[in-house]
Amino acid sequence: MNNKKWWQNSVVYQIYPRSFQDSNGDGIGDIQGIIKRLDYLQELGIDAIWLSPVCKSPQDDNGYDISDYQDIDPMFGNLDDMEQLISEAKKRNIRIIMDLVLNHSSDEHRWFTEAKKSKDNPYHDYYVWRDGEEGVYPNDMGSVFGGPAWEWVPELKQYYFHQFSVKQPDLNWENPKVRREIYDMILWWMDKGVGGFRLDVIDQIAKEPDLKITNNGPRLHEFIQELSRETFQKGDLITVGEAWGADIDRAKLYSKPDGSEFSMVFQFEHMMLDQEPGKEKWDFCPLPFVKLKKCLEKWQKELHGCGWNSLFWDNHDLPRIVSRWGNDREYRVESAKMLATVLHGMEGTPYVYQGEELGMTNVRFDSIEQYQDIEIRNMYRERLEKGYAEKDIMESIYAKGRDNARTPMQWDDTENAGFTTGAPWLGVNPNYTEINARSQLQDENSVFHYYKKLIHLRKENSIFVDGDFTLLLPEDENIFAYVREYEGRKLLVAANFTDKEVECPLLKEWGVPADEDGAAKSRDNGVKLLIHNYNNLPSQQKLRPYEAMIWEKAETGTEI
Template sequence: MIKEKDWIKDLVIYQIYPRSFYDANGDGIGDLPGVLQKLDYLEELGINAIWFSPVYRSPNDDNGYDISGYQEIMEEFGTMEDWERLRDACKEKGIRIIMDLVVNHSSDEHPWFLESRSSRDNDKSEYYIWRDPLDGHEPNNWASAFGGSAWEYVPERGQYYFHYFSKKQPDLNWACPRLREEIFHMIDWWVDKGVDGFRVDAISYLDKPRDFPDSTQPPQPDGYSFPDTLAGRPGTHAYIREMNQRIYTPRNVLTVGEVSAPTVEELGNYVRTDREEFDMAIPFVPPVVEIDTWSPDKLRHDIEESYEALKGNGWWARFFSNHDKPRQVSLYGDDAQYWEVSAKLLAMFLHSLPGTPFVYQGEEIGMTNVKLPSIEDYNDLDTINTYRQSLLSGMTPEAALTRARLISRDNARTPMQWDDSEQGGFTTGTPWLKVNPNTAKINVKAQRQDPHSVYQCYRQLIALRKKSPSLSRGDMTFLETGCKELIAFTRSTPGEALITFHNFSGQELTIPDALLSAAGEALLSSYDREGGYRGPVLRPYESVIFRVKKPKPPQ
């Protein structure tokens, strides 16, 4: 499959969260005409593909990931004609379009669900997962990912429906052949309209156990327990392969699965070429887990393990940021004293790795986490549930808010910071979510004018990747530095080799002489504002990319 889609290796994908990108009509909500107005900016950055978070019709319980009309555009974002104008403009600029595809669940306001809930014998009765009460209560003790029970009672049927996420996101019943045909028809329709690929949301949960046994996991503070085994069941992989065989491979479209894969072996089940499922995958790790377990040493281990596992039999999605994660410079770097250099380090590290790099909106200017004053200022369901569960566990409101802020998905969803005005140039109205106050310091306008900004570093990296076969297709070899915070590796093809060093710490670290002896011309340093690379001692969060010296010909 990868050989047939070799073009994916040349992509640099920019993720747009439409509500927060740019508001063209002043209603406080980003929209499709806003994206069209900023397309020249994205072209200047150098990206050649855009992944759009959902723009479909939705009541917005989960910011568009609850879809009530798969072949319609959300009114707040514009019209189908706006989407088509944006599509045409992207095609003219050579920018491919990747749509978010949410087919584990729909909105409870989707016509399918409205009919399904109306009775037990209607035409859409089996499109969702229904179970009878058990002893007058829910069919089992399962928790929803967003808190509370995973079951919701409907009097019209006298039954409960299953929702792994919000109660307004009922899970679709993939065991129903007629439902699958409806979904395949919808995907085909979007490909016919010019979509080049799909990022497939929450795809690890399609297959459900028929008996829905009680969970043996410890209960959450509200008394419900997360399922023992729901992700990656054999039936789920069978459904993914069916989608691939029916649509993805015949239509030559890119696929990126958002998967629950805690091990490299499980990740490989989704992306190994011989499995014929996805071209690449984005593993979902809950922010609290990532915050608690992240370290430079773990980062290196995880990348090396996945590289060796998939080398020659798969491909990698490379990302530090997306709409579900805290901002990368706040999570992995230093968003205070070393904000700029650590933002550049993260960019240089990621874009040096094998795989397809993803840039999440605002990452290219080093946007940071935000500390909103009150839980009422947050919009994200997961943030609100974390706060509620923390209160139930005995935390004070202040401690619960601190914890919720740390993991909040709204860190990534604050409006794009275009300039230093009060609303960051995002809107002339009142934004749907408060703008980060540091827009006065961190914004596109200032960084486009600054030759040493984070934004200019991204432009250089993307341009370097496009002209360097080592970065787009080369082999990778990690090098031993003797220090867990100093990560070094080479990227090489028969005609070119690069060597990179990355100091993931706030301390000075020295490059070993044995490794530095291979370094030739320095191509880029995270300290370019200070004149670039100075010598074997790397400054805090310094990252450097070198060409490897060519051996001297024999005399």
């Protein structure tokens, strides 16, 4: 382990600040609220906190439209609060990872307000402009959030390019002055003690809109390597590149062990498998389970020894995994634990999204008016105009809407789940009276305590970091099973992904002993159970609904 980076043996916890903990009763989570909950996170055992953006922003896209990279948005606090958070987290051996949006800024950033003044303004070329005439777009490219990707500025008789909201103009990375401004800003945050950065949609910075290229542009890795040399390599940081368009070869470049780009990559191939091919994310289909296993196997094997992956089911842009691929009704606890077992058993750095460690679920608000997300609202309007039935639109939102992940953190069973004494900015999921942190901290069999055990298990066993990965039963439609192997030790991870009891002769084949009645025994002949999401052992031949476990055995002659 001596040659390993600290972040390879770490677990990261993502906080969506406006929904985590409100400290002043305005209904919006803030930095002081996060400080208040650091002991909870220390108890869970995490090593770093990834903060979704807290920089100054008009909040057109919930902070992913930054108007000042070197200030904190007043809704979250101020720079003193941020410095206190970094300091208090450090006392608990927790590092703070900032979320940086470097593909675009807010249209209220001083660079853009200057850029709009004239074509000769020194900041004009900080953004991507094209000459034209009103109503005749440079091309037919569309914005991710709907509508054209070009916005007319009449006083300049030019269009600016925006891949996302009209209030998020794309930065021009071809301009070395832009890059220098960004590097200086990052170094400034590093001086304040930040432990790392997550780079939002970083694979889109080298866009070439005239060729309709947004992600993976020809200069992408040149830009990222310069960014790393000028900033990240000057400190012992964790850096994460969000890359929706990453394949294996690109991921190897992003996460090369020499640190020339990032520590690791966020890739989303596995999270797009329940989307109908060639359609939008709202057009979902049943999870192709065998494809999921083979996808995860590919990333485990192909990056082993030459790259590093982020392990995640949830984040601020994705629905809750227990509702998506688990069972958030009669088997919520079991399936939440099962999904965690499968993920944390693999190679990579696991990420826990706030509330995931409680098994928080998707929400079903009655009206579109209760949703706040710009993407949801735009999709609702566009699909109504196209003639979709409102019922079908709402079902898509219930399944895939980003606000599923953004409902306030469920701390206890008091009003507003202990999140705020005011009116929450987004409604609290009504199930907070049953699903909350306070009750789970008191219950040794809770989802929270299971996550705590998993996190501890990873820290104590280098096999999770270094071990080879072998997928078992690749064509099985019910069971996800694999082996991790390192220096004479083997781990078997076996999980039932269904709500039915299924035959699993694998345990017997692998050497798990059983008593006379066929129940598996915890220890015998060098085999022992490390973690299990049921309170009693299974039949040797069967796995109960969403049952999951990790067994360990040593090679012949090797002590466990």
